[in-house]
Amino acid sequence: MTRTITTQNIDRLRLTFGTQALVRVTNEGDRLDAAVQLAVQVQRNGQWVTEKDVTISGKRSNSPFLTAVTLNNLPPRPFSVRLVRVSPDSHSDKLQNSTFWSSYSEITDIAQTYPGSAVVGLTFDSAQFGNQFPRRNYRVKGRIIQVPANYDPHTRQYQGLWDGRFKPAWSDNPAWVLYDLLTHPRYGMGHRLGVSEVDKFALYMIGQYCDQTVPDGFGGQEPRMRCNAYLTDLRKAYDIVSELCAMMRTMPVWDGRRMTFIQDRPADVVWPYTNANVVGGTFGYTFSALKARHSVVEVRFIDPDNGWKTSVEPVSDDAMVARTGRNVLRVDAFGCTSRGQAHRHGLWILTTEKLETQCVEFAVGAEGLRHMPGDIIEIADNDYVDAPVGGRLVAVDEKTRRVTLDRAVEKPPKGQVTLTLMDNAGQPVRLTVTGYPAPTVLEVDGLPKGIRPQGVWALSLPSLRRRLFRAISISDNGDGTFTVSAVQHVPEKEAIVDNGARFDPKPETSLGNLIPPAEHLAVEVTADSEQWQVEATWDTPYAVRGIRFALKLTQGGRIVGTTTTPDSHYRFGGLPQGAYTLTVTPQNTRGQRGEPSAVDFAINPPPAPTHIEIEPGYFSLGVRPMTGGKSVLRPQYEFWFSLQAIADIDAVTRQAQYLGTGPLWVVQGPHIKPNRTFYFYVRSVNVVGKSAFVEASGSPRDDAAGILEVIKDDIVTSEAWDALSGQVNSNTSGIIETALANNADMQRWRKENGERKAEILEVRTTLIDETQAFAEKLEQVSVKLGENEAAIETKATTVFNQNGDGKAIHSVKAGITHNDEYHSVGMAIGAEVKDGQVKTQVLFEADRLALLNRANGQVTVPFAVQNGQTFINEAFINYAGITLAKVGAWYSANYVPGQSGTIMRNDGSFELNGRQQGGRMAINSDSISVYDSGGNLKVRLGKLN
Structure with missing residues (x-):
């Protein structure tokens, strides 16, 4: 050839x-x-x-x-x-x-340099590997990156102050890995972001935070966060930056000039906000849904103890599991090669979802520029805590160290109270309250310079936790106001997370280690075309490296499916109806097996409820079905409601009202009246089918004392009560100042002579902005003579906002101050809607409420309420439910002595007459007598003469 x-x-x-x-x-x-x-x-x-x-x-x-x-x-x-x-x-x-x-x-031989690459060449005999290329694994140390010039990456120490210069060095600090990724022109974003467009000083603080040592879970210490990762695939820059920031508990933010970073860590409060320095005096809150709060987090990370393979670190909140069940979140810890760091990452997610459940949004004026996104702010919301905890200063006396507040505060029974004020540098200062000379005056341990009237104040009470939030965004509304969005901040979270990793000591040998069993084994069935699929989940009491789980699914002793997985979940598909047993057995890399766990379940329509509990409440009924036996398919129940019993159970879906589906149900509303019987029809449902209906009935609670207490609690949480309960505002100067600020129409008539004052004030206010429409008319008539005052206030308020909440309230209040004691009377008519719930009511506040009738020149009182008691002269009642009655004497409407009807006299005698010509019976204190229809005595018991 x-x-x-x-x-x-x-x-x-x-x-x-x-x-x-x-x-x-x-x-x-x-x-x-x-x-x-x-x-x-x-x-x-x-x-x-x-x-x-x-x-x-x-x-x-x-x-x-x-x-x-x-x-x-x-x-x-x-x-x-x-x-x-x-x-x-x-x-x-x-x-x-x-x-x-x-x-x-x-x-052709070419001398290549392979810039920016680490090149490895191997020569080997292919016969030793079956004429195939062998798999090669390398432990790569990684890039030399830019780190601060005063930073020693080996000791993780920072010497002196940093002047902003860098030096090349190897480092696994994630802050400087991120900086290299953002600024490097070859593999990073350096061709889009300039060095000046990355906030290196924010990264400097974050880098120091990452280098701080925390417990590693085995009794030693390790850096809080390290990044050991390699990028081999083309990915979106946003995804990589987000993953790097997530491992540092950080969020990237563009502040308009450069990319900066917000880290979730304790920090000082930058500015306080109260109802007195936000637009409208209101804060809007949202809360995370309970189903969005996980109870278990499974963190995947690269484990050096597992041959640099992926391991799963389970982190669970046992109290949350017991309360809401297992709600598992599975995450990848980017660049994580430490079990302790993986555990802290999962614990940070759990603790954040558990403790930081609120978000707040409010609008402010120029004060919105006193902090930046990422800063900690304090919220002192009087409405939220239902106590005066914030407002503005009325007067400041530096000599006596006393400040006068714009509202009265109460001295707590015990504990230390802290007052937060703003000094002349615009920084919050916390002062200890040492005295309460008057309801609106506080004495503090010291007043710094620059405290001025009209400044903001906030109280920290010993019975209430400080409400801290981290500002996330500040947006300009274009009208001189700014909308601030913030999330709840709990400083104690850092200590919980950093000290939360505790592991068993590493074994001295890899042989004979205890293999943990699978716990909390559960299955959930979902539809799979014309058949069904089953997802099994479980967890282990502690983590062991290299553990895999062998699953065996059987039906009637016949094996349906087997598999082995390193995960704590698996899904079987294409299953027909029937009874099954799932067995999960843990095993290590050497094939040693632990104790198996098994669960029995059936893919069938659910059985009907065996028992239904009706729990009566005030104007409500709770329905709690129960099904006998174990059911891993987690059956739900359909609830149907009817005012009358339904004889034909097959007619329930046509004659009853469908309420919904769930594990239980509560029915409430104006149609749930005391002393009435209501009927419920319940059936079990699951993904496979439905059971037959089961009937239950019940009545709400009907004790008058409890009903009145419930009505009172509902009244005091309404807007109408807020309009009625307070004193008539005698601070007309403050009313006028507010009216001028809102461009309201105002008229005032006033005369004053020494201690004698008389005044009439009328204010009409209309406001419209992007969030609400508001209209109010206020009329106030007042006089003052020395220490005695008398005032009448009439107010009509209407408002509706973009959220669909609104109110229309008309109130009239009259009050007098006599001998330093205030006495009030008033009436409020209110219609309001909040969160879709409508409430209409008419309220009166008075020592005496009476109805007068003038007839024939005489004044009578047919009805009166005085000192908490109701008096009625004469009443016709169609239907009455009475718990306890005190009656002088009573008789039926058809009572004729000796002939018909019934009478009970206050001397203890009782007479019962049957139907016409049917005889009668008389009962007194010493005998019972029975007469026939002719009036002849037939029987006498007791004293015979």
């Missing part, structure tokens, strides 16, 4: 050839080694010259074998090369040694 080489710029030539099979068979049938000899020849100056003699030997009866020869000293081009078989060809089946020339390669 001859080939001609014409390419000029080649340095070497590699020839690849081999045998199809190589074996020799003896007459006895033994298969022995064979050999074949070849010669590689090159034509030089017209003569064939042997360059290489090659002998291929061995026994290869089933597969081809290839070898290669490289020729270095090549003659001028063009030249010819050939492969000559020296051994004679075989003419018998007993010797198989046929040869072939597979290919040749022209090689």
Whole structure:
């Protein structure tokens, strides 16, 4: 076989050839080694010259074998090369040694530098790996990146102050890994972001936070966060930046000039907000849904103790599991090679979802520019805590260290109270309250300079936790106001997370370790076309590296499916209806098995509820079905409601009202009245089918004392009560100031002579903005003589906002102050809606409420309420439910002495008369007498004469 080489710029030539099979068979049938000899020849100056003699030997009866020869000293081009078989060809089946020339390669040597790459070259005998490329694993230390000039990446120490300069060094600090990713022009975002557009000083603080040592879970210490990762695939920059920031508990933010970073860590309060320095005096809150709060987090990370393979670190909140069940979140810890760091990452997620459940949004004026996204702010919301905890200063007395507040506060029974004020530098100052000279005056331990009237104040009470939030965004509304959005901040979370990793000591040997069993094994069935699929979940009491789980699903002793998985969940599909048993057995890499766990379940329609509990409440009924036996399919229940009993159970869906589906149900509303019987029809449902209906009935609670208490609690949480309960506002200067700020129409009539004052004030306010429409009319008539005051206030308020909440309230209040004691009376008519719930009511506040009737020149009081008691002169009642009655005497409407009806006298005698001409019975203190229809005595019990 001859080939001609014409390419000029080649340095070497590699020839690849081999045998199809190589074996020799003896007459006895033994298969022995064979050999074949070849010669590689090159034509030089017209003569064939042997360059290489090659002998291929061995026994290869089933597969081809290839070898290669490289020729270095090549003659001028063009030249010819050939492969000559020296051994004679075989003419018998007993010797198989046929040869072939597979290919040749022209090689040109180039001195390549491979910039920005680490190059590894290996040479090995392919015969040792079955003529295939072996799998190679490398432990890569990674890039040399830019770190602060005063930073030692080996000791993780920062020397002195940083001047902003960098130096090249190796580091696994995630802050400087992120900086390199954002600024490097080759593999990062350096071609889009300039160095000046990345907040390196924010990263400096974050980097120091990452280098702080925390417990590693085994009794030692380790850096709080490290990043050991490699990027081999093209990915979106946003995804990579988000993953790097997530591992540092950080969020990237563009502040309009550069990319900065907000880290979830304790910090000082930058600015307080109260109802007095936000637009409208209101805060809007949202809360995370309970189903969005996980109870278990499974963190995947690269585990050095598991051969640098992926391990799963389970982190659970046992109290949350017991309360809401297992709600599992599975996450990947980017760049994490530490079990302790993986545990802290999962615990941070759990603790955040558990403790930081609120978001707040409010609008402010220029004060919205006093903090930046990421800063900690304090919210002192009087409405939320139902106590005066914030407002503005009325007066400041530096000599006596006393400040006058715009509202009265109460001294707590015990504990220390802290007052937060703003100094002349605009920084919050916390002062200890040492005295309460008056309801609106506080004495503090010291007043810094710059405290001025109209400044903001906030109280921290010993019975209430400070409400701290981290500002996330500040948006300009275009009208001089700014909308601030913030999330709840709990400083104690850092200590909980950093000290939350506690592991068992590492074993001294890998043999004989205890293999943890699978716990909390549960299954959930979902529809799969015309069949069903089952998802199994479980967890382990502690983590062991390299554990896998062997699953076996059986039906009636027959194996339906088996599998092995390293995860704590698996899904079987295509299952028909029937009874099943699922067994999960843990095993380690050596095949040693732990204790198996099993669960029985059935893919069938659910059984009907065996019992239904009706829990009566005030104007409500709770329905709690129960199903006997175990059911891992988590059946839900359909609830239907009816005012009357339904005789035909098949007619429930036509005659009853469908309420909904769930594990239980509560019915409430104006139609749920005391002393009435209501009917419920419940059936079990699951993904497979529905059961038959089961009937239950019940009545709400009907004790008058409890009903009145419930009504009172509902009243005091309404807007109408807020309009009625407070005192008449005698601070007319404050009313006028507010009216002027809102561009309201105002009229005022006033006369004053020494201690005698008389005033009439009328204010009409209309406001419209992007969030609400508001209209209010206020009329106030007041007089004052010395320490005595009298005032009447009439107010009509209407408002509706974009959320669908609104109110229309008309209130009239009158009050007098006599001998330093305030006495009030009032009425409020209110219609309001909040969160879709409508409430209408008429409220009165008075020591006496009476209805007067003037007839024939006489004044009578047919009805009166005084000192908490109700008095009625004469009443006709169609239906009454009475818990306890005190009656002088009573008789039925058809009572005729000795003939018909019933009477009970206050002397203890009782008379019962049957139907007309039917006889009668008389009962007194010493006898019972029975008479026939003619009035003749027939029977007497007791005293006979």
